[in-house]
Amino acid sequence: MDSLLQIQDLSVRFNTPEGPARAVDRVSFDLARGETLGLVGESGCGKSVTALSILGLIPDPPGKIEQGKILFSGKDLVTLDQDRLRRIRGNRISMIFQEPMTSLNPVLTIGRQVMEPLLTHKGLSRSEAEEEAVRWLKRVKIPGAESHLRSYPHQLSGGMRQRIMIAMAMAVRPEILLADEPTTALDVTIQAQILSLMLELKKESNSSLLLITHDMGVVAQMVSRVVVMYAGQVVEQARTEALFQNPGHPYTRGLLKSMPRLKRQKKREKIRLEEIPGTVPRLTEQIAGCKFFERCPCAFDRCRESRPGLRKVQSDHFARCWLVETS
Numbered sequence: 001m002d003s004l005l006q007i008q009d010l011s012v013r014f015n016t017p018e019g020p021a022r023a024v025d026r027v028s029f030d031l032a033r034g035e036t037l038g039l040v041g042e043s044g045c046g047k048s049v050t051a052l053s054i055l056g057l058i059p060d061p062p063g064k065i066e067q068g069k070i071l072f073s074g075k076d077l078v079t080l081d082q083d084r085l086r087r088i089r090g091n092r093i094s095m096i097f098q099e100p101m102t103s104l105n106p107v108l109t110i111g112r113q114v115m116e117p118l119l120t121h122k123g124l125s126r127s128e129a130e131e132e133a134v135r136w137l138k139r140v141k142i143p144g145a146e147s148h149l150r151s152y153p154h155q156l157s158g159g160m161r162q163r164i165m166i167a168m169a170m171a172v173r174p175e176i177l178l179a180d181e182p183t184t185a186l187d188v189t190i191q192a193q194i195l196s197l198m199l200e201l202k203k204e205s206n207s208s209l210l211l212i213t214h215d216m217g218v219v220a221q222m223v224s225r226v227v228v229m230y231a232g233q234v235v236e237q238a239r240t241e242a243l244f245q246n247p248g249h250p251y252t253r254g255l256l257k258s259m260p261r262l263k264r265q266k267k268r269e270k271i272r273l274e275e276i277p278g279t280v281p282r283l284t285e286q287i288a289g290c291k292f293f294e295r296c297p298c299a300f301d302r303c304r305e306s307r308p309g310l311r312k313v314q315s316d317h318f319a320r321c322w323l324v325e326t327s
């Protein structure tokens with residue numbers, strides 16, 4: 001596999017009033033060139049912190065990358081100086097943030113913000129950059145794209161701001177697009193259009209896509225491989241088909257059960273998901289055994305006492321569970 005990004009043994013800690021919290025706990029995974037990889041797990045399991053680490057955007061204090069490497073075309077982004085990192089960020093690696101307002105500047109026009117990376121990183125002339133900005137605003141279905149170049153973020157709806165941010169991240173044709181819940185705030189029809197636009201970009205530019213989502217339906221449609229996180233750790237990693245057909249971790253089985261039935265989803269009924277009982281342990285807690293122990297329907301004594309490593313279910317398929325029979 002031609003891997004473009006390798007995350008190796010990454011740990012991120014936040015200092016909190018309750019003590020140090022390990023938001024990301026020795027996470028490793030690879031992203032290949034042109035690959036679409038899904039990163040899934042419940043709220044608070046460390047998905048955004050993992051993505052922000054790649055771009056050097058962990059707020060320090062209170063956060064700190066404690067250990068690990070993030071290799072991007074052979075360079076370690078964790079130790080790279082800020083200047084070089086800035087040249088990669090928003091250019092070779094771009095991100096669609098979960099909170100759109102964090103990446104749009106309220107005092108600059110939309111046009112200026114979408115054009116800026118094209119001028120500084122891509123060396124386009126002003127007129128070329130403007131043309132390209134309009135083209136991308138149209139691609140994300142902003143009505144009257146030209147007229148919105150002179151709008152300010154507060155003049156647009158939340159859904160439109162989200163789409164502008166998506167246009168900004170994609171217009172630079174990054175080698176890696178990090179998309180953090182890119183479409184959660186959008187209505188179902190637009191969501192489908194934006195997701196297929198991401199796949200188009202991937203085809204046009206052979207970009208890699210790291211797609212962060214809670215939505216296993218989106219995972220099934222979009223990604224070829226999945227990394228499942230729980231309480232800061234990778235608990236399962238597999239090709240999408242294998243994950244759906246033969247999930248190795250009880251947590252993954254819980255996530256899959258919580259998916260709404262496809263037929264009902266089509267009718268767009270509001271239905272309650274079957275949730276996994278219990279809550280994620282506090283990250284400040286010291287846990288010797290499996291972090292899923294308290295909620296696991298299959299747990300036994302060994303799970304309380306010692307933590308399993310990632311065990312091989314099949315080639316390319318690993319799960320952090322003692323019940324996985326390793327050959």
Ligand SMILES: Nc1ncnc2c1ncn2[C@@H]1O[C@H](COP(=O)(O)OP(=O)(O)OP(=O)(O)O)[C@@H](O)[C@H]1O
Nearest residue numbers: 014023042043044045046047048049050059062283
């Ligand atoms: N700036 C911060 N200061 C303190 N703790 C933080 C900070 N940012 C994140 N955390 C903690 O790190 C943990 C992981 O957070 P993260 O945002 O990565 O979760 P997530 O998987 O993206 O969740 P969600 O699905 O809700 O977006 C959480 O416990 C969160 O409280």
Ligand SMILES: [Mg+2]
Nearest residue numbers: 047048049098
């Ligand atoms: Mg998040």
